[in-house]
Amino acid sequence: MGEVQTVEVAVDVPLHGTFTYLAREALIPGQRVLVPFGRRKVCGIVANAIPREGVEADRLKEIEASLAGVPPLPPEFFSMVEFAARYYHYPFGQALFTALPTSLREARDVVLPDETLYALTDRGVSEPPPARQTARRALWQALCDGPMTIARIKSAMPRAGAVVADWLDRGLLKRETPPSVPFEVATVPVLNDEQAAALAALSSGEGFRAWVLQGITGSGKTEVYLRRIEAELAAGRQVLILVPEINLTPQLVSRFAERFPRTRMALLHSELSDGERLRAWVDAWQGRAGIVIGTRMSVFVPLPKLGLIIVDEEHDGSFKQQDGLRYHARDLAVWRARRDKVPVVLGSATPSLETVANIRAGRYERVSLTRRAHGKASLPVIHLLDVRHLKRVEGLAEPAIDALRRRIERREMSLVYINRRGFAPVVACTECGWISGCPGCSARLVVHLLERVLRCHHCGHEEPVPRACPSCGNIDIKPLGEGTQRLESALERMFPEARVLRIDRDTTARKHAWDAIYRQVHAGEVDILVGTQMLAKGHDFGALSLVVVLNADGGLYSADYRAGERLFSQLVQVAGRAGRADVPGEVLVQTQWAEHPLYQALRANDFDGFTETQLAEREAAGFPPSTFQAVLRADAPRLGDACRFLESVSADVAGRHPAVLFSGPAPALMMRLANRERAQLILEAQRRAELHACLDELSACAADLARRAPRALRWSLDIDPQEL
DNA sequence: AGCACGCCGACT
DNA sequence: GTCGGCGTGCTC
DSSP states (O other), X not given: OOOOEEEEEEESSSOSSOEEEEESSOOOTTOEEEEEETTEEEEEEEEOOOOOSSOOGGGOEEOOEEXXXXXXXXXXXXXXXXXXXXHTTOOHHHHHHHTSOHHHHSSSOOOOOOOOEEEEOHHHHHSOOOTTSHHHHHHHHHHHTSOEEHHHHHHHSTTTHHHHHHHHHTTSEEEEOOOSSOOOOOOOOOOOHHHXXXXXXXXXXSSOOEEEEEEOTTSOHHHHHHHHHHHHHHTTOEEEEEOOGGGOOHHHHHHHHHHSTTSOEEEEOXXXXXXXXXXXXXXXXXTOOSEEEESGGGXXXXXXXXXXXXXXXXXXXXXXXXXXXXXXXXXXXXXXXXXXXXXXXXXXXXXOHHHHHHHHTXXXXXXXXXXXXXXXXXXXXXXXXXXXXXXXXXXXXXXXXXXXXXXXXXXXXXXXXXXXXXXXXXXXXXXXXXXXXXXXXXXXXXXXXXXXXXXXXXXXOXXXXXXXXXXXXXXXXXXXXXXXXXXXXXXXXXXXXXXXEEESHHHHOSTTXXXXXHHHHHTTOOSEEEEOXXXXXXXXXXXXXXXXXXXXXXXXXXXXXXXXXXXXXXXXXXXXXXXXXXXXXXXXXXESOTTOHHHHHHHTTOHHHHHHHHHHHHHHHTOTTSSEEEEEEEXXXXXXXXXXXXXXXXXXXXXXXXXXXXXXXXXXXXXXXXXXXXXXXXXXXXXXXXXXXXXHHHXXXXXXXXXXXXXXXXXXXXXXXXXX
């Protein structure tokens, strides 16, 4: 008789560990199963875990069924999820389910389209069905042109099932598995010397290497990727390309499709339906797709023949998941590349400071592209407009107005970029440049106008808003970054003849909004584009001859220590929009702090100089990448409950971990959100290991205390947080 | 997380 | 008298 065995099963619940079940038949790790759980039936994944002791056999329930549709998930998938669950201190079961496409999380069988190809045998070709059997004859004709899937056969001849079975029986038809990674390259443009050198570098060595491809805007990074990808495809391997959400555009996809016309691509992004996503996921997993392009979630997709990982725009914040399993796809990509002994390429014009620190530490190797790839195209000229000494109309400095007017006369397109980021207003003196800093730590104080206080979101310090500048007595002190509200309408009043197109969350919310915007822009129907952050991402607006940047200073002295880094990268991006082959573009940045090192570095096109000062500042202040951080966040209907919870967690754990600095609890920057109030506790350590040892204890303690706290309290732990 | 059990307020 | 609020406890 079949012996009853026990099996460990992972389930999508916020509890640590796996659950033990009885199984009547042998089950393979990675298999999806239907299990009774509490009073419901859920999907579980058979885990290759050590059977747990001390669970009485009579309390065990039985696996109800195995769920059909896909093969068992491979061990490499598990090992990556295990790592992510451990590193991000998140329950294994939930981590496993976040790494899966929705269809595989549900307690249902899945049905995938049948990929088997049917082809005529030699005999089949030489024995056509009689002409009077028109349907069979038409199917035969279609099959003569090449193999077909069952779905395509049925669309040609709805009741073909019996015919196919009959032809298979009589040896007229055979099943074929598709050639795994068919490969062919379309015409390839010539690389310039620098690109060729970069490609040679990225192709050198064997096994794991972490490369940073740092190329200025327009330097042709994508072409280098394409060449590098070509080599992998030619060797029959798969390539994983991670891109920010916004960059996964039809233009990017068609560029790949045109270059490798016979290679199957799997695209993974948030717009897909569950069915489409499952299909792409399985194509990648089964090795059918040679190229896998996707957003952060694709870092988990099993890839049996992985040869290379590319993370494009690696500095982009969208690689960090902001809820649930708060993973960073770039960091997991590097981990995965090391494990799979394949190279990883991190591409960016402005690599993140974390990446720069890794280059300096010798963990990553940098390859640079310093020239624009095409013709005589040159970098834009950047001017700083010191608004303290210039006359302004509605927030626009006169030289900027003149420059816009000239472009309108010449029928050239301009972009007015308004930086609304750094929404947390820091108070500054317009005379001496004094900034509201925290006396207790190196963070900056944020104005809360309603409560009339300055507050530190790092340590919780509070003080009243001063009436005059504490440094020079000037009474004209105000929050940085005020006065952009009226700008858009002001532009229209100033240039009534110009066609102004505003691009922001409101105007792009509708589904095909971008298509319409692109059409107008490329048809030359726009004189001035006005927009926010969105414009700094990889949209192609063709050539602009002028970019005016307003309100950038908010990012200079922000409560968020990453604001400077983000500002620099955004300015480099928007500046990169300016300029064409014949005329260099012009960029005007309006600022009160023209002498600030960030702007000086921007003007001199000096990324290394910029990172130098940033790294020094971060080191002095004890912020990443020179330290390692985690944030414990809590929210509740009342701030007090959230703070009390964080306070008791801190009191419980802090004493035993002197190497970890606890700051707070402090109210979070966006204190109120959807009628809930939020607070945070920040942890910092010099070494990652120290932080993680502390976090092991802290997460257990938080889970325990949360059970006794008011039920409405929610908490989360964010490792390597992106924003505080 | 989800789901049930359980014990107190305004409704047919 | 019951329908339903959400506090508490558990899930192999």
